[in-house]
Amino acid sequence: MRGRFKLTHVALAAVTVALAIPAAGASKSTGLPTTIGPGEGSLSLVGWEGYAEDQWVKPFVKNTGCKVSRKYAGSSDEMVTLMRQGGGGQYDLVSASGDASLRLIYGKDVQAVNPALIPDFKNFIGPLKSPPHNTIKGVHYGISLQWGPNVLLYNTAKVKPAPTSWSVLYDAKYKGKITVPDNPIQIADAALYLSKTNKALGITDPYELNKAQLDAAVALLKQQKPLVKKYWALASDQIDLFKNGDSTIGASWPYQTNTLKAAKATVADLIPKEGATGWADTWMLSAKSKHPNCAYLWMAWVSTPLVQAQQAVYFGETPANTLACKEMDKLAKGSCAQYHANAPISYFNQIKFWKTPVADCGNGKKDCMDYTKWQQAWTQVKG
Numbered sequence: 001m002r003g004r005f006k007l008t009h010v011a012l013a014a015v016t017v018a019l020a021i022p023a024a025g026a027s028k029s030t031g032l033p034t035t036i037g038p039g040e041g042s043l044s045l046v047g048w049e050g051y052a053e054d055q056w057v058k059p060f061v062k063n064t065g066c067k068v069s070r071k072y073a074g075s076s077d078e079m080v081t082l083m084r085q086g087g088g089g090q091y092d093l094v095s096a097s098g099d100a101s102l103r104l105i106y107g108k109d110v111q112a113v114n115p116a117l118i119p120d121f122k123n124f125i126g127p128l129k130s131p132p133h134n135t136i137k138g139v140h141y142g143i144s145l146q147w148g149p150n151v152l153l154y155n156t157a158k159v160k161p162a163p164t165s166w167s168v169l170y171d172a173k174y175k176g177k178i179t180v181p182d183n184p185i186q187i188a189d190a191a192l193y194l195s196k197t198n199k200a201l202g203i204t205d206p207y208e209l210n211k212a213q214l215d216a217a218v219a220l221l222k223q224q225k226p227l228v229k230k231y232w233a234l235a236s237d238q239i240d241l242f243k244n245g246d247s248t249i250g251a252s253w254p255y256q257t258n259t260l261k262a263a264k265a266t267v268a269d270l271i272p273k274e275g276a277t278g279w280a281d282t283w284m285l286s287a288k289s290k291h292p293n294c295a296y297l298w299m300a301w302v303s304t305p306l307v308q309a310q311q312a313v314y315f316g317e318t319p320a321n322t323l324a325c326k327e328m329d330k331l332a333k334g335s336c337a338q339y340h341a342n343a344p345i346s347y348f349n350q351i352k353f354w355k356t357p358v359a360d361c362g363n364g365k366k367d368c369m370d371y372t373k374w375q376q377a378w379t380q381v382k383g
Helices: 011-021 054-064 074-089 098-106 121-124 168-169 183-197 211-227 237-246 254-260 291-303 305-315 324-329 345-350 370-381
Strands: 042-047 067-070 093-096 145-147 152-154 178-181 227-230 249-252 267-270 277-285
Touching: 011 324, 042 291, 054 067, 054 254, 054 291, 074 093, 074 098, 074 145, 074 168, 093 098, 093 152, 098 277, 121 305, 145 305, 152 168, 152 254, 168 183, 168 211, 168 249, 178 183, 178 211, 183 211, 183 277, 183 370, 211 370, 227 237, 237 249, 237 254, 249 254, 254 267, 254 305, 277 291, 305 324
Parallel strands: 042 067, 042 093, 178 227, 178 249
Antiparallel strands: 093 277, 145 277, 152 249, 152 267
C-alpha cells in the first residue's frame, strides 16, 4: 500500500501561507497563541506506528523547513514515560490515545492549545472537537486526529469457521497461536466481553470497574495467559508473528490487517458480536516543547482532508475531518464507507473508546479501580 499514494503540496502550501506569520502573538486573557511564528527548523514526535509516514512527512518538511524526527511507542504507558523523561522537553508532540491523554493533562506534561489556529478544525466530526479525553472545562489540550475500533485478526486459512466472538481468544483450541497487546488497557477488552457473557457482574462501562469486576476480568486474562504466544508491544511484532505462522489469531488494529494483506497474507478482521473497544487519538503539545511553531504547523497539516485521508487508508482508521471522505475514495475506492468515515454519529457512539480508569465511577460512587490498580493487575496477569 505504501506505493499507492502521490502527494501534492497544494494543501500544505496553503496551510503554511496561512499560519507561518512572521511574529507569534498570545492572547492576554488565555495565554494561548493567536498566531504562529516561523518554524524553528525541527520537530520531535512520539507516535503510534503508521502516524508519521514519509508520504506526508516529506512534503511537510519541504514546505515548512521543520525537520521531523520520530519515535514510535508500543503502548500508551511508554508514551507517557517518554513525554516525562529527562524532565520533559525532549519531544514536542505525542499522538496520545484516550488512556494516556488525561494522565498527560493532569500530570502537566502537555499544554493547552488554540484550535482556532487549525484551519480544518471546523470540519471535524462533532464529538471530536471537544471530547472529554482532551478537553477539560472548555480548555483544549490537543487536536483530535483519527479514531477506530480494536479488531479481531485471524488467518483465514487456519481459523475455520470464521470467528464471530471474542471467545476464541480464550479457547484452548488456539493455544500457542494467540497474540494480544501488551497493555494494561487490554483489561477493558476482557471486561467488555464479560459485560455481554456474565451480566451478573453488572459491568456497564469496561473502564469503570469496581474491585469484584476487575478481579473477574483479571481471572479471565490469567486463564488466557497459557494460550498466548506473545503479548505484542509494537504492531510490527504482531505482523511478523502472522507472517511467520507463529500466530493465527489475536486482538489487533486494522493497520496490521492492511499491512499483512499488502504482503499477500491470508488474513481478515472483524468486530465481534460483543462489540469492541477503540481509540480516539490526539496530537498533544508538550508543556516544554522547544519547537511550538513547527508543532502547530504539523497539527494543521495532519488535519487537512488530504493527509487525514492518507493516514486513514494507510492505517485503516477513521479521520476526524469529515471532508476527508472524498479524498479517501480517490486513494482507495470504497475506503470511505469501509472505515465508516461517512457513518452516522451512532456508529461512533457504539465503540467503547479508551479512557483512563479513575476512582470516580461516574455514578456517584468512588469505588472504581484507578489506572494504577490496572497496571498492577496487568503485571499479575503476565506473571
